[in-house]
Amino acid sequence: FSDPQWLQVDLGAIYNINEVILNWEAAYGKSFQIQASNDGVTWTSLYSTTTGTGGIQDLSGLNGSGRYVRMLGTQRGTIYGYSLYEFQVFGTPRNLALGKPATASSTDSTFPANLSVDGNIYTRWSSVFSDPQWLQVDLGAIYNINEVILNWEAAYGKSFQIQVSNNGSTWTSIYSTTTGTGGNQDLTGLSGSGRYVRMLGTQRGTIYGYSLYEFQVFGTPM
Helix, strand or coil, X not given: CCCCEEEEEEEEEEEEEEEEEEEECCCCEEEEEEEEECCCCCCEEEEEECCCCCCEEEEEEEXXXXXXXXXXXXXXXXXXXXXXXXXXXXXXXXXCCCCCCEEECCCCCCCCHHHHCCCCCCCCEECCCCCCEEEEEEEEEEEEEEEEEEEECCXXXXXXXXXXXCCCCCCEEEEEECCCCCXXXXXXXXXXXXXXXXXXXXXXXXXXXXXXXXEEEEEEEC
């Protein structure tokens, strides 16, 4: 029965947080913040109030990201402590490849590999006009990979693999197709782990090279 108090949850991976629901018991928080952190040490506030009402508070429209999310109570609404029936967090997985170092087997003109992981759907990587070609990203740590999204430009891969590696030398295929369609290919249900993830194209779908607006990778820490 004192201030301040906090409750935090480890989501297991970094997510983009857009909603938190607090289902308070009678002992609620009058002044509190919702905070997010990547490391559980340095926190960023996503929501703050000094007029909490208790009951069920649905805090939507939040904008932030983190692996850890907490309620930091600074003033109780009663003489008792803080008490929550449920602390619910909603969001979407964070793209592990965003802004990470990317390399490729070749580059056509002024379309380097890093433009496929910059979060801008109007920039792209493009290869020379031959097979095979590859694009890879270094995630910086080993992750369990469960989804890869390929946002192709018109020059797409008809036959390609998604591969993972712990060292950037020995590769394991976690997805393979000979009937690639181009467009936006969302490859879900993948199973494998690695620090490096690459698209290995073995047959182009056009007379041109391989070109990706965005190469997105999703997964969870080992």
